[in-house]
Amino acid sequence: MPDSQPAIRVEHVSRHYTMGSAVIHAVNDVSLDLPAGEFLALLGSSGSGKSTLLNLIAGLDRPTSGAVNALGQDLSKMSSLELARYRRQTVGMVFQSFNLLPRMTLEENVELPLRLAEVDRTDRPARVREALERVGLAQRVGHRPSELSGGEQQRAAVARALVNRPKILLADEPTGNLDSATGESILTLLRDIQKNLGMTIVMVTHERPLADRFADRLAVMADGKLLSNGAAR
């Protein structure tokens, strides 16, 4: 059943940078629709603009032209305060290098988005536990990131991305720093989350075989342009 309101709609979006006198077209007139609850893999080589597009969808960056819509919200019309709220409540992010804060325990890392969202202190432990249980790390709450394996760190990062119960999960090369077996287990986890929570997922990767196995849709980028527009397979 076609969804009349896609979870993510990217309309003629461009993002240009000026470096000295040169203008770099990191993202160049890209349009893309992603229905709610689907898993999109954004493929492309380094410098193809896939991470820039992800950052635009995440509200971390603003397009030079065009519009990004997420769950009916036009990101280009948001103030920086509203964008921050969007990042807190609507999307969760996972990075290649995990980006956990090294001096905090797992529990504290996962609690951080709850602090930013001003969730009541009494509600936080249950929410943290729930998120950590979902990624299978409930026994490691008191550990620091350095005491965990790469796969465990990425699981913790997924738990942190989920703790505010967002509708969209954005992952930037989540398997890039992991061996293939661990990478697979992370993608399995992401797909479970997609199925169980009905989340919409956009994953940036350059590993075509993994994308083929786990994603519902593939979009390929090169030189800032979209080569295939993410049609369902």
Place this chain on the structure above:
Amino acid sequence: MKPRDLSDLAFRNLREAILRNSLTTLGVAVGVASLVAMLSLGVGLQQLASKRLSQSGLFDSVFVTPKTNLRGPGSGPPATRVPTAVARPLDEDARAEIARLPNVIEVYPQIRFFTEVRYDGKPFATMVAGMPESAKSSGSFDGMQGAFFSSASANEAILQSEFAKELNPQTSSLVGKELVLRYAERQALAPNPKSSASNNSDSTNPESLPGGFSVVPKEMSLRIVGVVETEPAAGFGGYGNGRLLIPLQVAMTLRAAQVNDLRDIVRGATSSKPTFASLTVRAKGPSSVEALEATIKNMGFGAFSLLDASKSLRIFFSVFDLLLGIFGSLALAVATLGIINTLVMAILERRREIGILKALGAADRDVKQLFFVEAGVMGLFGGFLGVGLGWLIGRALTFGTNVYLHRQSLPGVDISSVPWWLFLGAVSFSILVSLAAGLYPASRAARLDPVAALRYE
């Protein structure tokens, strides 16, 4: 973010770079300490000066003279003077009337007369002054050799040290010795019945003049009980410094002829009773002096107080404090640069962390507040530590000063003071300055582009 989460994160960040943040805080503390030490000296010296001055009785006293005394050279020749009501004599009645006024503790006359004493068979000329019992509590007798008069009516004397040295260079050996006071006793002649019957008689009529008095030489033996540096309230409201001090009650019973006795005769005083050259009125405090002075003037006497001088003193100390504060603030200004430096370094170091916080949904405002709180906490701790250090410096200066004074055989003083307002003011100022120092780093951190920050390794 909620305040508690904000402070949680700020303290965590400060602990993370404990050495650098401690050193920065110490820098703030040294800045605050120099400010507090300077101001505590200013406050301490002001308190010391006020205490000494209030002990001296200059600022809670009104000096009363007969009105005629106030006619100075500027008043013009007698012929041009506006004939005023007959000047009231400053006698025992007037003294009793003034003593009944509200807020008056005591009223005592200035009794001073020039005379001769004999010690060890040799004559010495000197000025004798009567001291009221209350003079004992003035600071002037604090470091004296010997003791104050044993009673208000004791035949005892306290010598001013310069005079004591004339008697015997070893002044301490004088205590307990006897000296003989030779003075001229004033004995009243038979009063003129006419003048005592009528107060508005014409003073130019020789018939109405009082009978005057005769002067009879007398002697009195006094025991020396102490030697003091200076006479309290010396040189004010009297005729020269007293160098031989005797109890006021004793001085009054002597009925020694004083300077004003002769003058009263010449001016034709309308009362046969002995009059006083001046009276000193001690008020309950400096605040009641002004009203008291006005009341006494309305009673027909001349009155004068040193309140204006005390106002100038306060202005002087305000300016003095301001200058000390400016010098003290210089170190704090340097400490401010330290805070800016530390926080700018922290931005570089925590660039990636700021990026992560922003990716997780931290608003610019959250990042700004986080840096602001960190600056404020350094200011708070630096402030408390600084006040403590400043207090210690003040104590050390007081200690050093007292060692020096002790070597000069002078009594110790407290030259520094950290009152509550200085404590609270310094801590608040430290926080305020630290927050101001945090303004630039905080806004710079808040403006950080999250995409660039996340890429930063």
